[in-house]
Amino acid sequence: MRHRHLLSPITLRGVALPNRMIMGSMHLGFEGLPDAWPRLADFYAERARGGIGLIVTGGVAPNPQGSFGPDGTVLTSEAELPGHRLVTQAVHAQGGRIIMQILHCGRYSRAADIVAPSPLRAPINSQAPRELSDAEIERTIADFARCARLAVQAGYDGVEVMASEGYLINEFLALRTNKRTDRWGGDLHGRMRFLVEIVRAVRAALGERAMMSVRLSMIDLVEDGLAADEVVAVARAIEAEGCDLINSGIGWHEARVPTIAHTVPQGAWAWATARVKAMVGIPVAASNRIKTADLAESLIAEGQCDMVSMARPLLADPAFAAKVAAGETEAINACIGCNQGCLDPIFTGGAATCLVNPRAGREGEFQSRRPCETQRVAVVGGGPAGMACALEAARRGHDVALFDAAQELGGQFILARAVPGKEEYLATPAYYAQALKKVGVELHLGRPATARDLAPYGRIVLATGIRPRRLDLPGADHPMVVGYEDILSGRKRAGARVAILGSGGIGFDVALYLVGEDHETDFNAEWGIDRAFTARGGLAEPVAPPPARRAITMLQRKADRPGAALGKTTGWIHKAHLQRHHVDMLAGVAYRRIDDKGLHITVNGEERLVEADTVIVCIGQEPRRDLADELKALGREVQLIGGARDASKLDALAAFEEGTRLGLAL
Incomplete structure (x- = not known):
């Protein structure tokens, strides 16, 4: 055994x-x-x-x-x-x-x-x-x-x-x-x-x-x-x-x-x-x-x-x-x-659930029942919302096909695997891959779905996700300007001097990735944990990291402190880690232009230059709805879920729940 x-x-x-x-x-x-x-x-x-x-x-x-x-x-x-x-x-x-x-x-x-x-x-x-x-x-x-x-x-x-x-x-x-x-x-x-x-x-x-x-x-x-x-x-x-x-x-x-x-x-x-x-x-x-x-x-x-x-x-x-x-x-x-579904809500007066299992704590609310009529359902998008919707719909008896332009399921979760500590996020798409296969969902991966592909299906759900918002700034087309997807996917490497535009969850992930790319971190040494337990409480003096090989500056337009919108129970950890590695964080910044010298900004009324070889854009997302517009022009009804419906922030917790609820309701 x-x-x-x-x-x-x-x-x-x-x-x-x-x-x-x-x-x-x-x-x-x-x-x-x-x-x-x-x-x-x-x-x-x-x-x-x-x-x-x-x-x-x-x-x-x-x-x-x-x-x-x-x-x-x-x-x-x-x-x-x-x-x-x-x-x-x-x-x-x-x-x-x-x-x-x-x-x-x-x-x-x-x-x-x-x-x-x-x-x-x-x-x-x-x-x-x-x-x-x-x-x-x-x-x-x-x-x-x-x-x-x-x-x-x-x-x-x-x-x-x-x-x-x-x-x-x-x-x-x-x-x-x-x-x-x-x-x-x-x-x-x-x-x-x-x-x-x-x-x-x-x-x-x-x-x-x-x-x-x-x-x-x-x-x-x-x-x-x-x-x-x-x-x-x-x-x-x-x-x-x-x-x-x-x-x-x-x-x-x-x-x-x-x-x-x-x-x-x-x-x-x-x-x-x-x-x-x-x-x-x-x-x-x-x-x-x-x-x-x-x-x-x-x-x-x-x-x-x-x-x-x-x-x-x-x-x-x-x-x-x-x-x-x-x-x-x-x-x-x-x-x-x-911690997004369980601990973070507890510390902000909410109730616990689970990002990868929206039923948790709401078992009586999420009931799976056989549909009155089975349908052919196409779900376009293999991120959190799409995977959850396809799985629940198929479990109930619908004939479901899932389309995604990528070669593998996971959407933004695939990018997360590059961030130190988030490697285990890949367990979620791996689970869905086997679960979808078990309930007979047809997977069509590796190319974008077209209106013609979707013609045989009675119900169409678009979970096509987001695209990064483009930077509207003089010099935005400079060769040093790259998107966060290029960095986290490994398609492009950052230089020795980096400016990260945006200090939300993606901005922090990019900074953590760059710090981790420079060298590995020993957890016990960084946080001052004494496994020999020679002092009360098991604490020791934290070991300072080696000199940084990159100069990283994170910037945001908002005047509030960088990282304020991160998870209640994890945000402080990420911020402390980056501060130990001498990542600068600036708030209340007005971006002016990008040129060969780097990023020109105004902060506290003072003009400054952030010298940079690489400017990474993490300024938000827009819904990816091209296919929705094409289908609607053909008279087809579609349902938008996840980032395709609301791209105001990347929220896997909401996406899994929304996909699950729709899959149970189709």
Whole structure:
């Protein structure tokens, strides 16, 4: 068996799990909505149906002070059990197992009255906490126990105690946030007392039959975080109190080190988990940037962990585990680590979904039904919108053909593969290629579709995408001026002095590509991660990159800061990387002309010259609608989707959703 370690059963507290795969906890953002419980039931039931060994819910607070905010989920009384029972019954009906995570946000909370071990404001929260009194700490421990007892009443198979990511328990553990001198602070024994007593109380509340996991920070990635030996000591202490599973947490939310974005190497944190596994006798789960069955299998086979926790891969494909069991890993719709559908919306007040799987979190909304009448459907364009539309239409029974002028599927995703860290984006067109073949979609690649090609089809969908906007500027026809597609495709190379016009997503991708073309970057060295774990928090001094071989200047007309429109959880990473490599960024620029000397601009009322050998144009896109105009002139009806309909920005998240919705509606 190819993945025999990953697929081997494991028993926790007498509960037999069919495999070593866990769906890790994720806050989904719709927990406080009126239809939250039915949506959660549908969401988790689909993952249980997909064969995942164990599900961990999003965080549920043991009291109002510990909630995410006014709409956060709290479990404090039996009156709140009916919604939870919808979830547990739905999961158990599919043969799954589910445990509820108990999470007290501490100083990360947006509640009215936030608390912490010491009154220190978190850098990611404008509100300062007040210090918990001794009596309040005792009550909070009792609240955890009550919450665990209620979870069992709700039908959960156990609970997970959240003790990582910089939340309340982690705040007690670390010198960074625990300045107390009473019995809850001081040395490690005092600082871990809060967690140890919670685990003891929760174990008693659960009884002998329910599972207990503790999500423990393997490496804090903040100054004055836990030391290496302290992490092990805490793990041993909770093992002694009856913990059944230690699940890995990596980094605090306030850490200035990326932990789950696509720029982080896959399996980057398994070494930190392996340190703890070697020192305890209970199962330990690895997490963060484990997205393929092959990697998960190797980590378990090599003894670095006993289980793997994967949250976002189960957003992308809820049937992940079932496909592994069936030996069909090539059919997995892989997470690409983009954060655009899952984490970015959470940090801007939205609900989580998935860029490559728009159904995620909306399972009841995206229903596939056989059409009243099957039709011959032509989809022109093999980018995100076109691939998604063709696949859903064919799954429903329509006779579908997909046309694309390129030799391969993917559209703008094909360009993304050149950007360091985005190589895994190619997993998406690879998935669609096999899925489209499986449902019988005819592929016509390698030449533009014509009106004559489309004549036999009753329905025509144009997902022809975009073309880069042309530069309207004196000197725009100078030989040094090139488009971003020429650079990212490798058709042309940039010189030693580069001006990039535009600081949106494409502009940043081009800059990242050029920096990566100069030399490879060591992730641990760049971000100051000490794998020897000699300092608290596992941090070291970042290693400065070698001198740049190119002088790169990014420019934009808008006066706001460059990169402001990038993803909330990834934009800061890209900007920090480019700044380390001495990429200049100018805003509020007026472009004047291009000549042999370079780019002439005005900024802050001052005329300047940006000396350049290459000027790369990244100033936006226009819809590609030539074929639409021709077909309409012939009296044919067409439907435009994706960039062909709206090219105001390159938005793969919207394109996949739009294509999926149309495919389900045809």
